[in-house]
Amino acid sequence: MFDLLKQACDTAKKAGCRFADARYLDLHRQQVSSRDLALSNCSESDDRGFGVRVLYNGAWGFASSPGYTSEEVDNVVALAIRIARASAMAPREGGVNWAPQQALKLAFKSKCIQDPFDVSLEDKADLLISANQVMLKNNSVIRAQGYLLFKRVQRWYVNTEGSELTSDVTSSESVIWAIAVGNDDFQERNWKAPSTSQGFEAYKKEEFLIQAERVGAQAEEKLSARLSPEGDFDIVTDSENLSLTIHESVGHATELDRVMGYEVSMAGSSFVTRDKKGEFQYASDKVTLMADNTLENGLATQGFDDDGVPAQRWEIVKDGIFQTYSTGREFAHYIGEEHSRGCCRADHWSSIPIVRIPNLFLMPGKEPLSPDELIGDVKHGLYFEGMDSFSIDQRRLNFQFGGNAVWEIINGKKAGMLKAALYQSRTPTFWNACDATCDENYWRPHGVINCGKGDPMQIAQMTHGAAPTRFRKIRICRGRDS
Amino acid sequence: MNRAQAQDFIGRILAMPHQGELQVVVNGVHRLGTRFNDCSVSQNVLKQQMTLSLTARLGQKKSSVTINTLNDDDGIKHAIEQVFTTCQHMPDDEEVMPALGQVLETKEHAFNPQSEAMEIEAMGEWTAAACRQGAAAGIDLAGLLSLGKRFCAYGDSAGGFAYERYHRSDYHVTATGNNGSGWAEDQGVSINQDDVILATQRAIDKCVKAQDPEVFEPRPTTVILEPQAVGDLMSMAFWYGFDQRSKDEGRSAFSNYDETLGKLSFYSDPASELFPTISFSADGQALSKSLWLDQGQLQQLQTSRYWASKNNLEVKPSPHNIILSGDGTSLDELIQSTDDGILVTRFWYIRSTDAKTLGFTGMTRDGSYRIENGELTHPVVDMRWNESVLRVLKNVTASGKPMATGEFISMVMPALQVEDFHFSSLSN
DSSP states (O other): OHHHHHHHHHHHHHTTOSEEEEEEEEEEEEEEEEETTEEEEEEEEEEEEEEEEEEETTEEEEEEESOOSHHHHHHHHHHHHHHHHHHTTSOOTTOOOOOOOOOOEEEEEOOOSSOGGGSOHHHHHHHHHHHHHHHHTSTTEEEEEEEEEEEEEEEEEEETTOOEEEEEEEEEEEEEEEEEEETTEEEEEEEEEEEESSOGGGOOHHHHHHHHHHHHHHHHHHHTOEEOOOEEEEEEEOHHHHHHHHIIIIITTTBHHHHTTTTTTTTOOOSOOGGGTTTOBOSOTTOOEEEETTOTTOTTOSSBOTTSOBOOEEEEEETTEEOOOBOOTTTGGGGTOSSOOSOEEOSSTTSOOEEOOOSEEEOOBSSOOOHHHHHHTOSEEEEEESOOOEEEOTTSOEEEEEOSEEEEEETTEEEEEEESEEEEEEHHHHHHTEEEEOBGGGOEEEEEEEEEETTTTEEEEEEEEEOOEEEEEEEEEESSOO | OOHHHHHHHHHHHHHSOOSSEEEEEEEEEEEEEEEEETTEEEEEEEEEEEEEEEEEEETTEEEEEEESOTTOHHHHHHHHHHHHHHHHHSOOOTTOOOOOOOBOOOOOTTOOHHHHTOOHHHHHHHHHHHHHHHHHHTOEEEEEEEEEEEEEEEEETTSOEEEEEEEEEEEEEEEEETTEEEEEEEEESOOOHHHHHHHHHHHHHHHHHTSSOBOOOOOEEEEEEOHHHHHHHHHHHHHHHOBHHHHHTTOSTTTTOOOOOOSOOEEEOTTOSSSOOOSBOTTSOBOOOEEEEETTEEOOOBBOHHHHHHHTOOOBOOOSEEEEOOOOOOHHHHHHTOSEEEEEEEEEEEEEEEGGGTEEEEEEEEEEEEEETTEEEEEBOOEEEEEEHHHHHHTEEEEOOOEEEOSSSEEEEOOEEEEEEEEEEEOO
């Protein structure tokens, strides 16, 4: 598989390119969806091709093709150079400052015990439809749905520096949800099974049935929940809810390409300007946020990035202080770092790599602390579970998040469910209001498989994680008028 | 792949051995994309791809496979085998519908000969010229100029066939000064250098007026929403609310809802002059003009073939564009008729907060300005808002001339003057 990729790099080098890399991807995907007692869909796809990126006359060019032949490789290299010439009509002042990277030879394979593509459709249908049957036992639940999504991405990478890399990553995701109708209202409640770089072994029918029982009943309960109060309250987030907040308010905010204006026209910029590096009080001293693209079963764990840089682990925030950014080779120099953090990924063989959020998580508390103890120290507050409405400004400062299920906390105990509750804050205000997070026994990872960024949009996946965590005096508003 | 080639290719596939009903969709894209920031090109990409989707039906069972190796007959035969094997293992689903078997004569409303002839060098030149325009104004520019040349072909074993070529152009640009930014776009099926220059200048002008914004304490107020902001809001509303089955099953904002939503009409039309689209769906259904709101009165919403047959309704397939009517008032006139309000260039990151009331939240971005006594007085700091689309439509007091907008969804939207719009917090 490497031969034609090497041919591409050799041809580009001979044509005068300062740098070139070539990637071949073989993507296999299957999605099985259920609606009530039927499968509503089973779709599979096979998608393969290669892309060549060249740095020519100080400008980038990129072209791709599904036809993997020697002749087509030469055509694509020529096209990439032609595109780089067009890019050079508006060159970057000072050219591209490309961080050095030693040539690597590496083969990465994710752990997959039970290949999901070998599991029968009957077993997948049984998993989903059994869960739906349980959710539909609730009288108010008029629709029960779910899906299983499996992906396998095999990647071969070569560059003009001599790197020869391969990866083979299988990942899985599943969600089930119930929609309840009644009380002149309708409500949805879901359970996200782990999104993980593992195979079908991640999914157990017993767990699906237990969760189906819970979310079906809670969908019904949400119909009669009272509207959330408004004002300043202490809040406790479960690990899934906080994972999304980490993603939006820390992950995207600390992508260096955003900070440098490369995403201004679409995803936006960032309030975490370079002067904040090493100094800014991002959060309280209870907060350490770790980036780790070596995390076992992490969705961004793929051995190396699409700049040919190996996976790494580093602190983004340490004891509340902002440390450094997620970077790629084109960006490291902007913050005086010699090497890339290895965060450039492309979502397809026809896409160009861009800086993506790594696996990123809140480190668990160092002292023993259970969720009951965490909630026990809240007189009147709200407990947010799961992901719901989420919105953040283009500088990643003002945000507003909901939860898939929210409970009132009264005198240290979870009380009744609430409807339409939202927490609204500014990123540093919120994170500096964190006064406790549970210990490692309660830490859970949560995968994000649909992170959109880039222009044209690319979709990436990564894992976040946290233990249940408490924030003091956060503004609560609601998404429905009283 | 032209029409004759597509017909031949699909005919060959349908002639390959298979057991039941087979639907074939071929999609092709040749997309040029030049991205720039800091007045220089940061990415320049050409994407060329064709995909072949095969959908098998055996009675009430259905499954699909998509591949991208179209020049390998053995691979296609294998994919056909695979999709029928999977199909056999599917449980029955009463909602599976047979192929239509219709031959559609399409008019290619969204095909543009100038776009077909566009080359990457022209895009480089236009982008470079835009960058020089920004440099001359002393303002950083970032944006994307892209052009997609596409076709879609459909065929089924019941005799159905459709083919259409179409284009999609997108230029959007953000102009950033020391303390404030502006934004503009040009959307449609074709673009030329003048369009790029004009949009760039609009962004620069917006940016110049957006410097050093002041705080406007968030409160309900009158807003003038420019077309992008209206489009972002209406596309979310369409996604969440405008489905007949959800309405009938009680899981929509429109379930048991009979109020009139203002006076504007909301519809879809593949033959729209301002933003035409392909005129058939992925399962070979012809798309025509569909009215969702007729002068504020709710009409039958998107309706699948299954739901239509079960409930004796007209089929209304999902459209490729959405259009809101307007009364043609100019933006200047809308501003002049506002005593106290905010002009919003653009919304960002709209998400549902309450599906029951079509409640959404979002942010302003890239140029919001205070209006006092009919004049723009100063820029304001970006704000979050929480608002129901039902209330927005009822609170429209005037509207502009509809124009093409939307990077992701093809839309034609007017500017709207809306009373009592709920801003809730600041972004500073």
